[in-house]
Amino acid sequence: MTHHTLRQRLYGFAGSCALMGALLPPMVEAANLSAGQDPFAASPAPTESTSSRRSPADTHASGFWGELALHPGDAWQRLRANFAWQDQWRADAGHDRVQYWIDEYSSGPRNIAAITRRARPWLSWIIQQVEARGLPGEIALVPFIESSFDPEARSHRGASGLWQIMPRTGEALGLSRNRHWDGRLDVVRSTQAALDYIEMQADQWYEGNIELSLAAYNAGAGTVNQARRAARARGQSGDYWDLDLPSETMDYVPKLLAIAAIIAEPDRYGVTLPDIHGGPAFARVPVTRRISLDEAASLADVSRQRLGELNTGLRTGIAHPHQVEELLVPAGKAQPLLAALRTPSSSSSSGQNSIHVVQRGETLSSIASAHSVAMNDLARWNGLEHPDTLQPGQQLTLSDR
Incomplete structure (x- = not known):
């Protein structure tokens, strides 16, 4: 055979x-x-x-x-x-x-x-x-x-x-x-x-x-x-x-x-199989900005646990477009999340989520880790030739936009 x-x-x-x-x-x-x-x-x-x-x-x-x-x-x-x-x-x-x-x-x-x-x-x-x-x-x-x-x-x-x-x-x-x-x-x-x-x-x-x-x-x-x-x-x-x-x-x-x-x-x-419809069980939504699973779950009107179960590869609660290209959501729940990701949020447009103010003792590595971005990307976005010279109060952009 x-x-x-x-x-x-x-x-x-x-x-x-x-x-x-x-x-x-x-x-x-x-x-x-x-x-x-x-x-x-x-x-x-x-x-x-x-x-x-x-x-x-x-x-x-x-x-x-x-x-x-x-x-x-x-x-x-x-x-x-x-x-x-x-x-x-x-x-x-x-x-x-x-x-x-x-x-x-x-x-x-x-x-x-x-x-x-x-x-x-x-x-x-x-x-x-x-x-x-x-x-x-x-x-x-x-x-x-x-x-x-x-x-x-x-x-x-x-x-x-x-x-x-x-x-x-x-x-x-x-x-x-x-x-x-x-x-x-x-x-x-x-x-x-x-x-x-x-x-x-x-x-x-x-x-x-x-x-x-x-x-x-x-x-x-x-x-x-x-x-x-x-x-x-x-x-x-x-x-x-x-x-x-x-x-x-x-x-x-x-x-x-x-x-x-x-x-x-x-x-x-003697086996009873559960009903499984042949239609879509999930949809795939592109990640165009940094978004937490809590926010995504709220926008898609699904539980945070359910969204996490569909997105088991993500090991933190934040999806960033430089690391995660898509989120899976239950079928029929994609449109609200898709619309929200196509339209910048008020907090993003005002800069609250896109700017980090350096605090005393912070390093580029610790800041990158806190925001789930790559340290090299963070340095590039901010034109930092010497990442070890950060100063308290310095503002860093958290994206390439």
Whole structure:
């Protein structure tokens, strides 16, 4: 059973050779999904399953899409229509391995229902991304086994986010991180990066074979390539089901197929899936001026907690256009915030938010940190050739406008 990418993708966004060299180690840790630690297996509190928890934080993104142009309807129906592997695994060598995980997961239907409820804000959009790339619909369910669909999931090995991306891999894929921002926690950017990576590895190493790329996503291309060579030396074809891999990776694709099989026929397994509309769950609003999440929540008429849950990449309560390009807001709530960001606020036009008066003991670094801007930008905006010569009472502009 294989599925191949529909096209060869370009790898130039980080330099093909350098990027692939950086990504040979495992991209992710599969959220500790070894036996006994699976998020679906008998865990009375599935929200505490695979990784240490964090309180909702905040986010960022890339270009204004407005309301997402998803087809209306039921997200589960759309997902099932894109499943590509469900008729194949039952007759394949992996049948027993998949059936084992179907039995395991279906023994805890409430856990699956809880995780699918957590997927509600993201699933329709992720299905759209997977569909647009011509990938099997099953790929939209990778976050189930990686993070239990928790955008703030963190593993003890350092993997973070919905797709459990490791720091080094995130940097290679352009997911920057600092104390204000972590692109691995941003659902929009991390999803795009993870799908790019899955397709890129499939084309680079495996003639478009997505199953092998998923194995490499979990264990690293070096591990998978070595296992393929060993399988071929034994006279086997070297596809995923032939490989002798770490136990977590041996279970990786079977778990994915098992979850998809249950979602394909939830009644058969006693699972009740929450209603998830196929239409837009969120909209993306460009950040054109410095704005706090408290202010944005008030303008959009949503709770601060809800806005933080949608913007988990933002690690502080302030979005600045030099660090954050977009905010996500619930669908239907974008226009008031968009209008406010297009029109300078009274405090901004009077200079209250755009000017900082230097106090005794302050440094350019401390001022930049307090206002969530880069120190180099602050120096450039104010023409400071010697940033260490600030004087009390000196006024600094906090933007390039």
